[in-house]
Amino acid sequence: MLRYLKSYFGYDSFRPLQQEIITHILAGHDCLALMPTGGGKSICFQLSALMIEGTALVVSPLISLMKDQVEALRANGIAAAALNSTHSEEDRREVGELLRRGKLKLLYVSPEKLMAEKDFLLKATKINLLVIDEAHCISQWGHDFRPEYTQLGALRAEMPDVPMAAFTATADKITRNDIVEQLCMRAMPSGEVKVFVSSFNRPNLSLDVRRGYSADEKLRVIVDLIRRHSLLAATDDDMVASSGIVYCLSRKTTDEVARKLRERGVDARPYHAGMSAQERNRVQDDFVNDRVPVVCATIAFGMGIDKSNVRFVVHYNLPKSIEGFYQEIGRGGRDGLPCETILFYNVGDLIALRSFADGSAQREINNEKLDRMQEYAESQVCRRRILLNYFSESMDYDCGNCDVCKHPPKRFDGTVLVQKALSAIVRTGERAGFRLVVDILRGNYSPTVREHDYDKLKTFGVGRDVPSRDWHDYLLQMLQLGLLEIDYRDDSHLKVTAQGRGVLFEGNKVWLAVVVREDLSVKGWKKRLAMERQLTLVGQHEDAVLFGKLRRLRLQIASSMGLAPYMVFSDKTLHAMATQRPVVISDFENVNGVGEHKLRLYGKVFVKLIREHQGLDVD
Numbered sequence: 001m002l003r004y005l006k007s008y009f010g011y012d013s014f015r016p017l018q019q020e021i022i023t024h025i026l027a028g029h030d031c032l033a034l035m036p037t038g039g040g041k042s043i044c045f046q047l048s049a050l051m052i053e054g055t056a057l058v059v060s061p062l063i064s065l066m067k068d069q070v071e072a073l074r075a076n077g078i079a080a081a082a083l084n085s086t087h088s089e090e091d092r093r094e095v096g097e098l099l100r101r102g103k104l105k106l107l108y109v110s111p112e113k114l115m116a117e118k119d120f121l122l123k124a125t126k127i128n129l130l131v132i133d134e135a136h137c138i139s140q141w142g143h144d145f146r147p148e149y150t151q152l153g154a155l156r157a158e159m160p161d162v163p164m165a166a167f168t169a170t171a172d173k174i175t176r177n178d179i180v181e182q183l184c185m186r187a188m189p190s191g192e193v194k195v196f197v198s199s200f201n202r203p204n205l206s207l208d209v210r211r212g213y214s215a216d217e218k219l220r221v222i223v224d225l226i227r228r229h230s231l232l233a234a235t236d237d238d239m240v241a242s243s244g245i246v247y248c249l250s251r252k253t254t255d256e257v258a259r260k261l262r263e264r265g266v267d268a269r270p271y272h273a274g275m276s277a278q279e280r281n282r283v284q285d286d287f288v289n290d291r292v293p294v295v296c297a298t299i300a301f302g303m304g305i306d307k308s309n310v311r312f313v314v315h316y317n318l319p320k321s322i323e324g325f326y327q328e329i330g331r332g333g334r335d336g337l338p339c340e341t342i343l344f345y346n347v348g349d350l351i352a353l354r355s356f357a358d359g360s361a362q363r364e365i366n367n368e369k370l371d372r373m374q375e376y377a378e379s380q381v382c383r384r385r386i387l388l389n390y391f392s393e394s395m396d397y398d399c400g401n402c403d404v405c406k407h408p409p410k411r412f413d414g415t416v417l418v419q420k421a422l423s424a425i426v427r428t429g430e431r432a433g434f435r436l437v438v439d440i441l442r443g444n445y446s447p448t449v450r451e452h453d454y455d456k457l458k459t460f461g462v463g464r465d466v467p468s469r470d471w472h473d474y475l476l477q478m479l480q481l482g483l484l485e486i487d488y489r490d491d492s493h494l495k496v497t498a499q500g501r502g503v504l505f506e507g508n509k510v511w512l513a514v515v516v517r518e519d520l521s522v523k524g525w526k527k528r529l530a531m532e533r534q535l536t537l538v539g540q541h542e543d544a545v546l547f548g549k550l551r552r553l554r555l556q557i558a559s560s561m562g563l564a565p566y567m568v569f570s571d572k573t574l575h576a577m578a579t580q581r582p583v584v585i586s587d588f589e590n591v592n593g594v595g596e597h598k599l600r601l602y603g604k605v606f607v608k609l610i611r612e613h614q615g616l617d618v619d
Contacts, residue, residue, distance in 0.1 A: 004047055008076050010595035015040040017198045022048050024194060030164045030185040035198040037169040037330025045131040045165055049106050054128030055099060058108045061134050061146055064284055066108040068306035075567040077597030079103055084110040099125035111148045127162050130155060132183060135166035139178040156184040169330060170323035173392060200391045204333045207383040207402035208342045212472030218344050222246060222314055223264050229311050242311040246296045247328055249317035249349060257316060258296040268294040288564045308335040308566040314342045318349035321369035322376060322390050335572040345377040347434045347476060351492045378480040380409050380513060407516055414512030417474060422496050422504040424459040430495050437494060438471045470515045477512050546613050547578035553609055569593060583611050
């Protein structure tokens with residue numbers, strides 16, 4: 001196994017559970033494996049397929065992900081192909097011929113194509129393994145249910161002796177059990193189907209939640225984030241925009257955010273279901289190939305990318321579930337290098353998502369998932385511990401890489417502030433939402449305030465000394481503390497709870513967290529950049545100039561071969577080269593991420609560049 005791992009993938013050791021899963025599959029057993037996005041699940045079935053005679057069928061719902069994985073496999077010298085709705089009859093015949101000649105080790109198929117071509121595929125070749133990727137799609141309890149997946153359980157009867165391996169990055173206990181049942185997976189002699197659960201901890205992802213930011217403030221934070229990461233990635237003679245994704249709730253917001261970023265000099269493109277397939281493919285292809293640094297995408301649509309060097313992931317709006325959120329932030333930092341994630345949380349998003357959940361066929365399930373997402377966004381304890389606990393994994397220490405750990409909340413006696421807000425709500429007859437309450441407290445003469453004579457209330461303007469965005473934050477804290485609730489059936493008006501009335505009428509004390517705002521000035525982001533660069537360089541001996549040269553060489557090779565740059569070598573492998581600086585082939589092959597195939601293809605040209613940089617003879 002280790003020989004195959006190094007030869008084809010360039011790695012010297014397995015990640016946790018990979019070797020155990022491969023051993024289990026090679027023994028001919030079925031299994032379900034839960035591994036976080038970027039946790040190395042693909043190698044589990046790809047390496048297994050290489051070690052068994054025949055062809056592995058990999059079922060995937062994401063056409064774009066199939067394309068990326070097939071190209072990456074071919075770049076590693078592995079025979080792979082795909083069949084889905086985008087392929088012509090000629091493509092089908094070509095794949096069929098390769099299968100009959102035993103020339104394919106892995107065939108990626110969409111669930112619809114597999115069911116339509118089942119008889120053809122079973123006759124054309126010896127199937128050695130059936131892989132169900134994104135297996136949560138088969139379960140109605142999962143966050144991304146796909147009806148076309150429900151027929152896959154019938155394949156067990158068609159292929160009774162072929163091992164079946166299902167993989168997913170996000171599934172709670174109910175979903176796991178449902179996947180096993182729906183796929184008719186074979187049990188071990190013990191009577192149970194083997195379920196492997198890898199750690200969901202991705203310590204290289206920083207976690208940050210920003211509450212109550214306006215649209216303009218969000219945009220300033222995103223532009224600052226892009227600017228900092230681009231400068232961190234730059235060398236003295238090489239300025240590069242880092243790759244990132246901004247997830248939005250609606251198509252309209254996606255288009256707007258992309259447009260506003262472009263107006264500020266950021267090459268950002270939208271990506272959503274309202275665009276033509278051709279437009280989406282072009283945007284994705286440009287993003288994967290580092291021609292476009294930032295993509296704004298709808299949360300619902302998803303991107304299905306396998307790009308390793310995404311350095312930041314922003315959620316412009318609150319996601320629908322922790323499963324979806326975790327899968328989306330998991331698209332960052334797949335090379336193991338740091339990735340910054342930011343989630344903006346506003347009550348408007350919560351109201352919109354609650355409305356979607358109430359109108360859905362699975363009202364209770366979707367509301368429960370949204371409750372958990374809301375708890376995560378409002379929490380004042382280590383966010384990573386909350387995420388891991390959701391996936392039934394415990395951590396007995398704080399992560400040190402989330403906003404709560406980095407800036408533990410300081411509290412103050414907020415009783416008077418809370419009483420002002422509660423009084424304003426009560427004086428409207430509890431007929432006001434978040435924005436209107438803030439207008440009343442701040443003394444804003446908005447059209448609604450004038451229409452209902454709320455400017456005549458005693459509480460009008462009593463909170464002028466508190467900025468609007470801070471009032472939004474305090475109201476969210478009051479919601480979290482149970483002093484308020486949103487009545488979704490009464491136009492999302494705020495209602496004061498019994499606990500809130502105890503504060504308003506009985507003087508019960510309330511402690512609020514101090515609102516800490518980021519310094520978004522030029523001076524502020526330059527200061528943070530200097531600190532980040534200093535932290536990045538501690539304990540490292542990387543040659544930054546050499547890294548820039550290696551990156552340009554990688555781009556030249558990738559462009560000439562029609563590959564995404566990360567398919568030649570990942571950023572992590574380039575960093576290793578710039579640190580180890582191998583000047584002979586035997587040392588170059590010891591760099592993590594350099595396999596036999598890539599050594600033959602690229603070894604000499606990269607070693608030559610490193611030797612030239614070191615001032616050594618290259619003949």
